[in-house]
Amino acid sequence: xxxxxxxxxxxxxxxxxxxxxxxxxxxxxxxxxxxxxxxxxxxxxxxxxxxxxxxxxxxxxxxxxxxxxxxxxxxxxxxxxxxxxxxxxxxxxxxxxx
Numbered sequence: 105x106x107x108x109x110x111x112x113x114x115x116x117x118x119x120x121x122x123x124x125x126x127x128x129x130x131x132x133x134x135x136x137x138x139x140x141x142x143x144x145x146x147x148x149x150x151x152x153x154x155x156x157x158x159x160x161x162x163x164x165x166x167x168x169x170x171x172x173x174x175x176x177x178x179x180x181x182x183x184x185x186x187x188x189x190x191x192x193x194x195x196x197x198x199x200x201x202x
Contacts, residue, residue, distance in 0.1 A: 118186040123153035144189040
């Protein structure tokens with residue numbers, strides 16, 4: 105669980121990120137969950153976008169993926185949301201979040 109101060113630091117880092125996944129009209133299935141989990145394992149901090157034709161809102165998609173991947177939701181703004189999952193080793197954000 106992130107504190108508000110840690111969340112603020114991560115929001116600042118996520119400002120310059122481009123969305124790496126788009127959630128469209130299909131469901132959030134095992135394939136999407138596995139892809140997001142793999143991306144979080146590599147990058148730690150990712151931004152995703154929910155398209156207009158999706159059955160999910162950005163908040164709903166964020167909650168589903170957080171639960172499925174074990175990640176923390178950093179922010180939801182409009183159709184975009186940011187997820188964070190700290191690496192066990194060599195985390196680039198560990199020093200910032202102390």
